[in-house]
Amino acid sequence: MMKKRKVWKLPKGQTPTAFDLKIMALEDAGHQVPPRRLILNEEQIAGVRRSAVVNTGILDMLEEKIREGMTTEEIDKLVYDYTIAHGAIPAPLHYEGFPKSCCTSINEVVCHGIPNDCEELLEGDIINVDVSTILDGYYSDASRMFVIGRTSPAKAKLVKVAKECLDIGAAAAKPWGHVGDIGKAIERHAHKNGFSVVRDLCGHGVGLKFHDDPDVDHYDTGEDGMLLVPGMMFTIEPMINMGTWEVFIDEADDWTVVTEDELPSAQWEHTFLMTENGLEAISW
Numbered sequence: 001m002m003k004k005r006k007v008w009k010l011p012k013g014q015t016p017t018a019f020d021l022k023i024m025a026l027e028d029a030g031h032q033v034p035p036r037r038l039i040l041n042e043e044q045i046a047g048v049r050r051s052a053v054v055n056t057g058i059l060d061m062l063e064e065k066i067r068e069g070m071t072t073e074e075i076d077k078l079v080y081d082y083t084i085a086h087g088a089i090p091a092p093l094h095y096e097g098f099p100k101s102c103c104t105s106i107n108e109v110v111c112h113g114i115p116n117d118c119e120e121l122l123e124g125d126i127i128n129v130d131v132s133t134i135l136d137g138y139y140s141d142a143s144r145m146f147v148i149g150r151t152s153p154a155k156a157k158l159v160k161v162a163k164e165c166l167d168i169g170a171a172a173a174k175p176w177g178h179v180g181d182i183g184k185a186i187e188r189h190a191h192k193n194g195f196s197v198v199r200d201l202c203g204h205g206v207g208l209k210f211h212d213d214p215d216v217d218h219y220d221t222g223e224d225g226m227l228l229v230p231g232m233m234f235t236i237e238p239m240i241n242m243g244t245w246e247v248f249i250d251e252a253d254d255w256t257v258v259t260e261d262e263l264p265s266a267q268w269e270h271t272f273l274m275t276e277n278g279l280e281a282i283s284w
Contacts, residue, residue, distance in 0.1 A: 008033050023229065026176075032226045034214065039231035040207055045273060047138035048207045048233060052271060052283035054086045055133040055140040058102075059284075066146050068123055072104040076115035079131055091132035091139055091210050098255060103130040103143075107155075110198055110239050110247050110257040110265040123149040126159055128267045132210065133283075141206050141235050142283040143269040154242065155264055161193045162240040162266035169218065169236045170272060170279050179214050179225035179234075186238050187219040198239035198265070200247055201257065206271055207233040219245075230276045237269030 008023045010016055016024065027033045040048070061082055066075065080101040083090045090101035098114070105113035105128040106121070113128075121127060130143035145159045165186045172185035183197075190197045203216030214226040218238040241247075243263035250256040259265050271283040 007035050009036070023227075026227060031178075032224070034226055034229055034232060037208070038205055038213060039229060040233055040273075041231070044138070044208065045231075045233075047136055048140055048271070048273075048282060051088065051133050051135035051138040052140035052142075054083065054088045054135055055131055055142055055271075055283040057086070058082050058131045058133070059129070059142060059144050062129055062144075062146070066121070066127075066129075066148070068121055068148050070121050071117050072106075072113070072115035072119045072121075072127075073117035075104055075129060076100045076102055079129075083131075083133060086135075088133045088135040091134050091141070092130075095210065101131075103128070105130070105256075105265075105267070107264050108259045108262045110241070110259060111201060111267060112255045112257050114253055114255055121148045124151045124155070126151060126155050126264060126266060130267075130269065134210075137208075139206050139208070139210050140271050140283040141210070141269065142271055143237065143267060144284075145266050145268060155266075157193070158195065158240060158242050158264055158266045161190065161195055162238060163268045165189050165197075165218070165238040165240055166236055166268045166270065169238060170270070170281075173228055173236070173272070173274070173279050175228060175230050175274055175276055175278060177228050179216055179228060180221060180223050182236060183217040184220045190238070190240050196241045196243065196245035198241060198245050198247055201239060203235040203237045203269070205232070205234045228274050230274050232274045233271060233282065234274075235269055235271050237267055239265055239267045241265045 205212030243261040246260035
């Protein structure tokens with residue numbers, strides 16, 4: 001039988017620290033451990049924090065500006081202008097061909113909605129605005145739900161439970177635990193409230209790249225997944241649906257993800273740092 005290649009490898013000639021020895025022992029015991037590149041050092045963490053200040057500032061600004069009658073193109077311009085004014089770059093802009101600076105996903109749109117000047121916010125809409133920022137090469141990523149005026153009790157509950165799912169998933173993520181613990185907790189809470197969890201999209205590592213390992217599933221995959229080690233950064237961003245968890249991609253633009261039954265969806269996203277004491281929100 002071929003011997004499995006070790007993921008946690010020391011640079012040649014380096015003496016293992018207590019941290020290294022702990023991870024190596026856990027890998028020997030059969031746990032899926034992260035590669036070393038996913039463990040950010042203090043300088044890198046500080047860089048992501050600076051990026052996150054801009055990213056969170058964008059969403060705070062939108063809290064004050066977003067309103068009925070605004071087009072999603074106007075939202076995108078606000079995001080672009082704020083980002084550039086703070087010396088940063090909108091990460092989504094031109095990423096794999098995406099044409100805008102943020103994602104605007106209304107009602108039955110789960111994620112990756114493309115801002116445009118024909119789409120106006122209406123009374124009762126729920127909208128997710130997803131923003132990601134590059135500052136000095138460091139990435140941060142977060143999204144919030146906004147309720148336009150008065151909405152239905154069902155939509156209001158969906159938005160509330162989606163935020164609870166994020167918080168519960170974050171609380172389930174423990175240092176030296178597993179990424180699979182997050183999805184188990186989220187799915188349990190969503191189902192308890194009569195909602196479903198999208199399975200085709202997930203959270204992800206972030207910080208030095210826009211998207212990196214590990215995949216952070218928001219449902220119970222039946223597997224433990226990667227070990228959560230202090231120094232890792234990743235997003236938790238559950239997409240919670242009022243009806244079926246199944247989705248499709250709109251063929252008109254090959255980006256917009258919509259619920260299969262066209263019932264509403266809600267999502268919140270934070271960037272987190274895993275510490276020895278648990279998760280710390282970096283951008284929200």
